Amino acid sequence: MNAIHATEAARQPVIEVRDLVNRFGTQLVHDHLNLDVYRGEILGVVGGSGTGKSVLLRTIIGLVRPESGSVRVFGEDLLALPAERRSMVERRFGVLFQSGALFSSLTVAENVALPLIEHAGLPRPDAERLAGVKLALAGLPIDAAGKYPSQLSGGMIKRAALARSLALDPEILFLDEPTAGLDPISAAAFDSLIVTLQNALGLTVFLVTHDLDTLYTTCDRVAVLSQHRVLAAAPIDEVAATDDPWVQAYFHGPRGRAALQSAHAGRKD
Amino acid sequence: MTESPPGRAQVVRDAQASRLMISGDWTLPHYVQLQHLMATVSKDVDTNTVIDAKNLGALDTSGAMVIAQWLGSARAQELALDVSIPAPRRALLKTVADAMNTYCQPLPRERRSTASILLERIGQAVVSSWKQTLKLLGFIGMVLQAIAATIWRPRRWRVTALVSHIEQTGLDAVPILSLLSFMVGAVVAFLGATALATYGASVFVVDLIGFAFLREFGVLLTAILLAGRTASAFTAQIGSMKAREEIDAIRTLGLDPIELLVLPRVLALLIALPLLTFIAMLTGIVGGAVVCLSVLKMSLSMFISMFRDDMSVTQFLVGMAKAPVFAFLIGVIGCMEGFKVSGSAQSVGEHTTSAVVQSIFVVILMDATAALFYMEMGW
Numbered sequence: 001m002n003a004i005h006a007t008e009a010a011r012q013p014v015i016e017v018r019d020l021v022n023r024f025g026t027q028l029v030h031d032h033l034n035l036d037v038y039r040g041e042i043l044g045v046v047g048g049s050g051t052g053k054s055v056l057l058r059t060i061i062g063l064v065r066p067e068s069g070s071v072r073v074f075g076e077d078l079l080a081l082p083a084e085r086r087s088m089v090e091r092r093f094g095v096l097f098q099s100g101a102l103f104s105s106l107t108v109a110e111n112v113a114l115p116l117i118e119h120a121g122l123p124r125p126d127a128e129r130l131a132g133v134k135l136a137l138a139g140l141p142i143d144a145a146g147k148y149p150s151q152l153s154g155g156m157i158k159r160a161a162l163a164r165s166l167a168l169d170p171e172i173l174f175l176d177e178p179t180a181g182l183d184p185i186s187a188a189a190f191d192s193l194i195v196t197l198q199n200a201l202g203l204t205v206f207l208v209t210h211d212l213d214t215l216y217t218t219c220d221r222v223a224v225l226s227q228h229r230v231l232a233a234a235p236i237d238e239v240a241a242t243d244d245p246w247v248q249a250y251f252h253g254p255r256g257r258a259a260l261q262s263a264h265a266g267r268k269d
Numbered sequence: 270m271t272e273s274p275p276g277r278a279q280v281v282r283d284a285q286a287s288r289l290m291i292s293g294d295w296t297l298p299h300y301v302q303l304q305h306l307m308a309t310v311s312k313d314v315d316t317n318t319v320i321d322a323k324n325l326g327a328l329d330t331s332g333a334m335v336i337a338q339w340l341g342s343a344r345a346q347e348l349a350l351d352v353s354i355p356a357p358r359r360a361l362l363k364t365v366a367d368a369m370n371t372y373c374q375p376l377p378r379e380r381r382s383t384a385s386i387l388l389e390r391i392g393q394a395v396v397s398s399w400k401q402t403l404k405l406l407g408f409i410g411m412v413l414q415a416i417a418a419t420i421w422r423p424r425r426w427r428v429t430a431l432v433s434h435i436e437q438t439g440l441d442a443v444p445i446l447s448l449l450s451f452m453v454g455a456v457v458a459f460l461g462a463t464a465l466a467t468y469g470a471s472v473f474v475v476d477l478i479g480f481a482f483l484r485e486f487g488v489l490l491t492a493i494l495l496a497g498r499t500a501s502a503f504t505a506q507i508g509s510m511k512a513r514e515e516i517d518a519i520r521t522l523g524l525d526p527i528e529l530l531v532l533p534r535v536l537a538l539l540i541a542l543p544l545l546t547f548i549a550m551l552t553g554i555v556g557g558a559v560v561c562l563s564v565l566k567m568s569l570s571m572f573i574s575m576f577r578d579d580m581s582v583t584q585f586l587v588g589m590a591k592a593p594v595f596a597f598l599i600g601v602i603g604c605m606e607g608f609k610v611s612g613s614a615q616s617v618g619e620h621t622t623s624a625v626v627q628s629i630f631v632v633i634l635m636d637a638t639a640a641l642f643y644m645e646m647g648w
Contacts, residue, residue: 104613120297120331126304133334136368150612169297169329200364201330202357 012039014172014204015060020069022055029055031228032069037172042198042205043233044215047225048246053208054098056225057174060206061095062086073172091119093172094165098180100157102149108135108160109145115167131167138163139193155186159193166197172204179211191217212256216263224250275299276325276332278306280313289314292324295332303332307339314340323353333365342366401627408605412535415527430533431540438499438534439541443548445498450482450490450549454556457481462565471565475575478557483584484643487550489636492595495542496628500603503534504624507607508617516608526608535600542596543589550588587648591639595632602628 015037022029029052037043047053058064060071062078070077073093078086102111112131116122122130135145138159149157158178165173178194179187191214198205198218209215215222215236223233224247232242240251240260250256276293289310295303320340337345345366349359419425461477507530510516519526554576561567606624610616 105615116297120300122300126300130300130331130334133365133368134330137330137364148613166330169331196364200357200360202361 013037014039014074015206016070016072016075017056017060018070018072020056020059020071021067022052022059022064023067028228030059030066030069033225033229035223035230035233037204037206039204040202041220042194042207042218044219044222044236045206045208045225046210046215046222046250051225052228053225054176057176057206057208061093061174062090091115091168092170093174094168094170095174096158096161096165096176096178098176100149100161102157102161102164104149107146107148108140108152108163111149111160112164112167115164119168131163134163134166135160137166137197139189155182155190158182158190162193166201169201170203172206173198175205175207175209177209177211178207179209179214184213187211187213188217194218212251212259213262216259274326275302276306278310280310280318286317286319287313287315288319288321290324291320291322291336292326294326294328295335296327296329297331300331300335303335307335311339320344320348320351321353322348322351325354325358328358328361330361330365333362334369336362337366337369342369345369404609405602405605408608409601411527412531412601412604415525415532416536419528419532425528427529427533431537434533434537435541437502438495438537439545442494442498442541442545446491446494446545446549447552449494450487450553451556453486453490454478454482454553454558455560457486457553458557458560459564462560472567472571472575474557474561474565475567475572476579478554478561479576479580480584482550482553482557482588483580484588485636485640486553488546488588488591488595489632490553491542491546491549491592492599492632492636493629495538495545495596496599496632497625499538500599500606500624500628501621503600503603504606504610504621505617507531507604508610508620511608511610512612512614512617531601531604534604535597538596538600539593542599543592546589546592550585583648587643591636594635598631598635599628602631 013036015035017033017035020030020033033056035056045053045056055064059066060073062071065079071079074089076085076089078089081089102108103114106114109128109131112134113122113124113127116127116130117124120127132145140156140159140163144152144156144160149160152160162175162178175194179190182190194205194207195218197203205218207214207219219236221233222236222239224231224239224242224244226244226246231244231247232239239247240256242248251260274293276291276295276299278289278291281288281290333345336348340348345362348354349363349366351359354362458474458478461474462471465471465473465477507516510530516526516530519529558569558572561572562569603624606620606627610620
């Protein structure tokens with residue numbers, strides 16, 4: 001889909017993970033894990049439950065301090081930076097948390113306007129107008145802006161959270177299971193929304209997911225996390241051909257075959 | 270974000286037509302300047318103006334929004350077809366211009382006079398306090414009914430939960446409560462000594478301490494401390510369970526949340542509060558005695574003999590009788606506020622505050638009522 005995009009960017013890595021080791025107590029999560037994410041691509045990260053997909057995401061955005069190894073985002077080691085510089089880097093990425101993590105005491109519009117007011121220093125009316133446009137970009141209906149998160153459905157919460165993660169026009173977007181808990185129609189709409197926004201805004205997307213349809217429809221490359229490291233990171237057809245029992249079961253199980261068929265059918269259209 | 274020259278826009282007129290030249294970076298850091306700039310420039314733009322964006326630098330959603338806002342989304346759509354602009358920019362312009370059509374506008378806030386808002390708030394407060402009282406009475410009824418239903422069936426007693434709550438609400442509160450009532454005892458003794466010295470009746474400080482702690486302060490201090498410490502804990506515990514749908518899960522499993530969550534807590538308080546009251550009485554009297562011995566130079570035997578002559582068991586019983594009532598009310602209010610929590614984190618905070626305020630209020634109200642009643646009865 002975005003093959004042209006990826007090649008012309010000359011494979012410039014924006015995220016470099018090297019020899020990452022994460023451990024919770026005695027439980028080893030990552031063992032010398034290496035991963036590159038290139039500018040302008042959508043990278044899907046898959047793996048069984050408990051293989052540390054979310055932990056990897058949280059390590060990259062600096063919420064988890066790794067035991068050893070380095071994580072570089074835009075060529076800078078987040079954990080080694082002083083707080084001010086780190087905040088500058090953090091403004092260049094947007095994060096969509098698994099359950100949205102919208103601030104429950106603010107309306108949806110205020111949630112999106114908050115980073116605009118705090119970081120970009122916009123006056124409130126301007127920030128709320130811009131927030132309205134971001135919400136429209138994320139596909140929320142007009143009356144949603146004044147509502148509180150507790151009044152929204154699951155799909156709308158994801159969209160509102162996406163609008164907030166896009167507030168500062170990030171270069172990298174981190175999505176933690178964006179389609180989990182959505183009905184198939186909303187999930188498909190969310191997938192195409194991500195592709196549209198990625199094309200329009202030139203985003204690099206780091207996507208943690210379980211959803212095979214999302215992988216087939218959106219991702220340029222897929223990284224498989226297994227046995228504490230990245231087993232393969234390549235375009236989906238290559239990954240699916242990898243000779244590993246888990247990968248085989250994942251991509252060629254009943255759900256995998258169904259997703260593949262629908263993806264091929266989609267491409268012919 | 271690297272510093273870059275802000276975007277520029279100017280209208281150039283030549284013989285045939287006017288051209289709007291757009292250049293520089295149209296990004297979020299320059300948003301405010303760009304708004305001002307377009308506000309002045311767009312006056313000179315009419316339908317015949319040619320838009321020239323060949324020299325456009327960086328562009329993000331906020332910049333695209335400014336363009337679409339002042340030129341209208343139809344013009345922005347046209348601009349999105351201009352091949353002199355790189356493809357990603359055009360895609361961005363088109364996406365934002367489309368989004369502007371379905372523009373998601375925050376609802377305007379209603380403006381009303383202060384007087385009408387004030388009246389409305391007062392009205393709401395009256396109605397809600399009435400509803401609150403009804404709810405409290407209803408909840409007390411539910412708890413009493415659950416007690417009546419389980420008391421005859423020892424198999425349904427939640428002994429483990431009960432013991433754990435007794436530890437948390439009772440045992441863990443002993444140090445702070447002892448210290449508190451020791452110090453209040455000392456303060457009361459000082460006050461009494463100063464006031465009574467004028468009449469040469471300093472010895473009656475013993476009676477003052479005895480009456481104060483046996484009848485009022487022992488139970489009142491304990492109840493207020495537990496209202497702050499335990500009612501809030503109950504609300505927060507049950508409230509966050511409510512927020513995470515755990516209460517709903519209990520219901521759908523065919524279990525009774527009142528029996529499972531409220532009964533052990535209320536019963537634990539019913540057991541712990543009288544015991545704590547007894548400790549508070551003791552430490553308060555000890556605090557008073559220490560002042561009597563050290564400041565008033567009274568002998569210990571004199572303190573004890575005066576105490577024994579003037580105090581009766583009635584004083585102790587009168588004070589103690591209030592403890593279970595306070596315990597029940599504090600426990601019920603704490604749990605009830607927990608059940609009223611809805612979804613958000615803020616709601617947990619609001620109801621925790623409300624639980625503490627209400628239970629302290631109810632405790633003091635009941636205490637005053639009891640004092641009147643005891644006085645009429647001559648106890």
